[in-house]
Structure formats: structure tokens, C-alpha cells
Amino acid sequence: MRLKTLTLCLAFISAYHNGIAQKETKTDSLLQHKILLIPYDPHYYLSDADRDISDQSNQSATNIRSLFRSETDRNIYRALAQHQSCISLMEDSDANLYNDAVELLSKTGFAYDTPTIKEKKKLKEKLHWPADDKTQSDSRTASQYVNDDVSKKYMKAILYKPELLQNMATKYDFNLFVFVTQFEIKTNYASCIDIANKIYKREIFLHFTVYDSDGNLVAGNFSKTSFPSDSNNANKIIGECFPQLAEGIVNSIE
Numbered sequence: 001m002r003l004k005t006l007t008l009c010l011a012f013i014s015a016y017h018n019g020i021a022q023k024e025t026k027t028d029s030l031l032q033h034k035i036l037l038i039p040y041d042p043h044y045y046l047s048d049a050d051r052d053i054s055d056q057s058n059q060s061a062t063n064i065r066s067l068f069r070s071e072t073d074r075n076i077y078r079a080l081a082q083h084q085s086c087i088s089l090m091e092d093s094d095a096n097l098y099n100d101a102v103e104l105l106s107k108t109g110f111a112y113d114t115p116t117i118k119e120k121k122k123l124k125e126k127l128h129w130p131a132d133d134k135t136q137s138d139s140r141t142a143s144q145y146v147n148d149d150v151s152k153k154y155m156k157a158i159l160y161k162p163e164l165l166q167n168m169a170t171k172y173d174f175n176l177f178v179f180v181t182q183f184e185i186k187t188n189y190a191s192c193i194d195i196a197n198k199i200y201k202r203e204i205f206l207h208f209t210v211y212d213s214d215g216n217l218v219a220g221n222f223s224k225t226s227f228p229s230d231s232n233n234a235n236k237i238i239g240e241c242f243p244q245l246a247e248g249i250v251n252s253i254e
Helices: 002-031 050-057 061-081 095-106 123-127 139-145 162-172 234-252
Strands: 035-038 045-047 086-088 108-113 154-159 176-194 199-212 217-228
Touching: 035 061, 035 095, 045 061, 050 061, 050 234, 061 086, 061 176, 061 234, 095 108, 095 162, 108 176, 139 217, 139 234, 154 162, 154 176, 154 199, 154 217, 162 176, 176 217, 199 234, 217 234
Parallel strands: 035 086, 035 176, 045 176
Antiparallel strands: 108 154, 176 199, 199 217
């Protein structure tokens, strides 16, 4: 009887400690999630090249828009995750997080505003990104993908109830929120690459707003890159341009 009781006690203690270990593991994992990446609303997709891209890619314009949205998110996530832990709202399966984010976005507005170009390096100390991190791109190269003209407005995410963001920061231990706010493809007819063949430069702009865990605006701008108007394959655009857009965002908040 004593042996049976002792065995049950040991089993209970073992289960208890295993439960604590699992709980601690889960907590530790959660604590690593510092950045929340929020994708742009599909309504904020603007493009004057959808027909050409659709025709050359053999996909519908609807599929192209969906593909570009998911691939911008994936590339930004990969670029951010090289430096800090990051959660993409598009990829995370936590229903509670999703519902909290939906509530936050329901109290978020959007309007064009002046970019925070002079504050590009404010987050380096906040995020503790190591200065000698070998995975970082050379800022002299990455900076070409960030808007540096204060007269060019960006689409800003405006928090109507900052306390919702603060509550999410406390609940999930985020210290940074990256809102992707607008995606644009615009043909620049003033910049002709090949006059004879009427080949122009097409520019891509990816707008974003960054807040810290207290709801303070840390960065707001757009990253940018370009491709020629005769190169309209969606996969090629994604492969060549989207990593540059992502690096522009990362570089702007270092």
C-alpha cells in the first residue's frame, strides 16, 4: 500500500514539474516575440500595371494582388527576423492575438503625413540590434530603398485608441508594432529607359508606420524600388524588388 502511494506521489510530482516546465517553455517562447508585423489592408493596394503583370504572369489581377500582399509580408518578416523575433499577423494561428489585432485595426485610421526621415536610427537602441551583426545589410546600400524626401507623404496608421496597442504589448510582450499601410506600383513616364520602345521605369512604394509598446510613433515612411515596364513577370518582380522593399523598412527603423 505504501509502495503504491509512493508511486502515485512520485507520478504526481513528476507530472506537476513537467507541467511547470512546459509552461515555462511556452512563456519563454512568448517572451521572444518582440515585433508584430501587420499587413496592409487589400483596399490600400494601388497599381497602374496590373493588366501588364497579369498578362505576362498568366494570372488574374486578383491573384496578383493577393500574391503581392502575402509576399511583401513574407519578405518583411524574413528581414526583421534576422535581427529580432517577429510575429506576422498573416501567418500566426493564435486566435486571441488575431482578435485583439482586429479590434486594434478597427480603431486605427489612415492618412497621408510627413515622413520621419530624421528619426531613422532611433530604434537601434530600443531593439538592441548588435552593431556588428553580420546579417545586417550595409546601410549605404539599403538606404537607397528608403524615401529621403520630406515633401513626399507616406500613408500613416493613426491610433485612435493607443491603449489597445499598449494592452497588446503587455499581453503578448511586444515592444514594436510594424504597420504596413499601403502598396503602390506607379509607372514613371517622365523617366524613360528606352525611348524608341517606350520602356519606362515602374516604381514600387511600400508605406509603413512603426509604433513602440507605449503607442509612440517611432518611424513612418515608405520604402521604394523600381523595375522596367517591359519586365512584368510577377515572380521576377517579387524576387528582385520585394527584398529591397523589406530592407528599406528595416534600414529606416535601425
